[in-house]
Amino acid sequence: MTSSTAAKPLRYAYFPGCVAQGACRELYQSTHALTRALGIELVELKKAACCGSGTFKEDSQLLEDAVNARNIALAEELNLPLLTHCSTCQGVIGHVDERLKHAKESDAAYFDQVNGLLKQEGCSPYRGTSEVKHLLWALVGDFGLAELQQRVTRRLSGLRCAAFYGCYLLRAQDHLAYDDPYNPQSMENVFRAVGAEPVLYRGRTQCCGWPLSSYATETSFKMAGGHILEAIAAGADCFVTPCPLCHLNLDSRQPEVQQVIGETLGLPVLHLPQLVALALGIGPKELGLERHVVSTRPVLEKLGIRG
Structure with a gap:
């Protein structure tokens, strides 16, 4: 690390x-x-x-x-x-x-x-x-994963996390000092540092569909739905994303996504700092976990945390 x-x-x-x-x-x-x-x-x-x-x-x-x-x-x-x-x-x-x-x-x-x-x-x-x-790069490159691991007071053992990198973080810049834009590992390494288990699936580096949502809404929701279904099929307990726009399409619009694809989803979507902060012993209310559209209660229950 x-x-x-x-x-x-x-x-x-x-x-x-x-x-x-x-x-x-x-x-x-x-x-x-x-x-x-x-x-x-x-x-x-x-x-x-x-x-x-x-x-x-x-x-x-x-x-x-x-x-x-x-x-x-x-x-x-x-x-x-x-x-x-x-x-x-x-x-x-x-x-x-x-x-x-x-x-x-x-x-x-x-x-x-x-x-x-x-x-x-x-x-x-x-x-x-x-x-x-980005905060992810600061955690990995500046703070350090070994130091982060030492700060953990609540290991997230048994929690299976699917990273959703999206596209902008990985491919908007010509030079990416902290990760491989085509096979990134930084979020998965953060998961391991806090005791969680990474889940790999095909769509983790693809677009969430947000940029299309204002003019091609159905296409946008089908993209989001496809990613969520893949993560569920891979055994994920939650998505973790470093992008609030991805979060909006995957969490806030998940009920609408369900209607478009005709599937029941219900996969919680966490922001990266929420996940890491949980491992540091910070409570759900301090992290705003009650604000999510898709309930984060299954994540908390799996970790034995009272909301």
């Missing part, structure tokens, strides 16, 4: 994103509970803007780059890496960071154009000095 590389307490500029402050408030809640328990300091970027979830570039690549250059510049002002807990935010902001770092070396005119827009708004310039990092 990966050992902790941190010589001092971990500190991040925290980009919570939109969904975790609205429809998936339990993700915001559980991220704070987890990081507090691990002694990780989050400096929330209160002035940050929505990353655009990939839609800004449909109108203008410059728009997406300028908005997210500003987001990264806010972290650079603090001399901290930017931490996300949403795969979509990670994919969009991380890809902008890669593109602008490349432009800094090879396309000075474009780089200056982006910073010119930031200057017009009275913002600090983007320098390309911070790293954009």
Whole structure:
């Protein structure tokens, strides 16, 4: 297992994103509970803007780059890496960071154009000095799985977890330092560290269908339903996802998905920090587990936890 590389307490500029402050408030809640328990300091970027979830570039690549250059510049002002807990935010902001770092070396005119827009708004310039990092990568690469395992007070023995990575976390960036984009293992390694059993199934690295849901709803729900059925067939007790948009399609819309595919599902869907925090002894209410559409009670009962 990966050992902790941190010589001092971990500190991040925290980009919570939109969904975790609205429809998936339990993700915001559980991220704070987890990081507090691990002694990780989050400096929330209160002035940050929505990353655009990939839609800004449909109108203008410059728009997406300028908005997210500003987001990264806010972290650079603090001399901290930017931490996300949403795969979509990670994919969009991380890809902008890669593109602008490349432009800094090879396309000075474009780089200056982006910073010119930031200057017009009275913002600090983007320098390309911070790293954009998902909470999963922070746990695996910075905190370390060996250290995480030592912090476990409630091993999740017997719980069979199916990771749902989705697409943005793995394939939006050109370089993925912490995992293999086609055969990832980081979430499965986290499961093992907290005592749970990973369940492998075909759809764990595929799209959940959320991007289609506004204009091809039935197709979106069939995609989600297919993934859920595969995980159930593989013996999963729950899905665990690092993306709140995946969570919305797999959990919040699971009753509608059932109607479209004509199957009864009922598979609980946990956010990554909820799962890890349970293993640290944090209670279900503190993690917002009662907010889920699909009841998480079967997970808690299997672990012998009273909700």
